[in-house]
Amino acid sequence: MQCSYYDAHACRSCTLIEVPYPDQLRDKEERCAELLAAHAGLEWLPTVASPQAGYRNKAKMVVGGTAERPTFGILDGDGRGVDLRDCPVVAPGIRAVLPLLARFAVRAGLAPYDVPRRRGELKHVLVTESPTGDLMVRFVLRTERPLARLREHLPQLLEQAPRIRVVTANLLPEHKAVVEGDVDVPLTERTTLTMPLGPVALDLRPQSFFQTNSHVAAQLYAQVARWVEAIGPASVWDLYCGVGGFALHCAAPGRRVLGIEVSAEAVQSARHAARDLPDVEFAAGDATRFALASSPEQQPELVVVNPPRRGIGPELAGWLEASTVRHVVYSSCNPVTLARDLAAMPSLRPVRGQVLDMFPHTPHVEVATLLERVRPRATRPASSAGRG
Structure with a gap:
């Protein structure tokens, strides 16, 4: 590949x-x-x-860059964002929605978390795709302050990306090398993503483990x-x-x-x-x-x-x-x-x-x-x- x-x-x-x-x-x-x-x-x-290619049903994107030009991917050795939105092992449905999520972050004024300086809000964006093509999106934030802006701009995002079924804000106030915190704030009425596999339909909640x-x-x-x-x-x-x-x-x-x-x-x-x-x-x-x-x-x-x-x-x-x-x-x-x-x-x-x-x-x-x-x-x- x-x-x-x-x-x-x-x-x-x-x-x-x-x-x-x-x-x-x-x-x-x-x-x-x-x-x-x-x-x-x-x-x-x-x-x-x-x-x-396209086998990963979950993307764990570290957010870097600036509030006007965020990067979704990883950080380099100096803590700068490296954009990986077109990673070929990530499911195509996730890759298609990442640019929309980046524009949403800009509209909502979500400043990327600056790891070296320990300031900013948006730490990670986590996206999971069901075999049906439906999506769960989780914004990992440092504080609750951006929640009102997230709710204000969310209807436009859902209109642009109708496959998004579940959206939450995960709170990670601590400065530590983990992907998410303990608290998820639901931003959509629906809080579970249905994952049909063969004859069984599993339900995936925001902090539940599922094979990638x-x-x-x-x-x-x-x-x-x-x-x-x-x-x-x-x-x-x-x-x-x-x-x-x-x-x-x-x-x-x-x-x-x-x-x-x-x-x-x-x-x-x-x-x-x-x-x-x-x-x-x-x-x-x-x-x-x-x-x-x-x-x-x-x-x-x-x-x-x-x-x-x-x-x-x-x-x-x-x-x-x-x-x-x-x-x-x-x-x-x-x-x-x-x-x-x-x-x-x-x-x-x-x-x-x-x-x-x-x-x-x-x-x-x-x-x-x-x-x-x-x-x-x-x-x-x-x-x-x-x-x-």
Whole structure:
């Protein structure tokens, strides 16, 4: 894939962009196979490739420049804005709306936040696109002062860009290297973006996590649903459930499904999406603490885990190893921590695996594995020979 920003050294985030795409996939397959080589009998399914361009459904744009000429992209080493509105990995619908958002920022008088001087208002613009083409836009501000101007000019923006369904102002008063703050102020009546993936429609609220590649995410959920359907468990836990993607895809009549997620915002989204599914529930909480507090009678037949890059860690891995859970589906964005966690669960054997290229042109990769509990060897009855 050709990228003028990369060629000009304006942005070098796609570190593998010069590697032919088939070679990128092969290298990721070989790396995952090497990291999980200790697990004999692991069957690798065909790798899921991604579109090479336009695959990112979310753009996190740092705002720089001036109030009259803002830049949307990144900052250079001196804190100056580098405009990346035409980034080729961002979805076309997002790229099309970015110039309108820049003009909106000018009309509303949103001075870009100057990182070196710590002044200004508009820090980031975050845009998410649904598979339907609908958009969620979030303006990350330093203070509440621009809210009146945002509301004043918003009708014109919505008229110019009718695919924008949700708009919020996120407040980030602190000077720190994070993308967003804890508070979102709704600016539109609608506050959720519908994300249909295959047979399931997920609801995305402003601070909820969602996979950045809708095409690959749909295939990930579908593969896990096929694994779960073939096993046919009566009960499933989806730990680190986010907005409920795995839980909702694994739902079936009579199957009890429970999703646990630390983000209350994501749980609210998941509950709304599951409103017509009486056997599917979601609760806010820490996945590890929830599992450790459960009794053997409460433990499900199958657990899905989809942790952040740090993995599930020794406590949850130890709980799974000692639990009555028969099958585990582990979806990982970091094969290094996946390998570490699998080594801590020797009674749960990986039997199926799949590489999914969620992040083309980068070293990052998603790996899904299906684990089954190794049955303990049957104890033979003591022989009567030699007994007196």
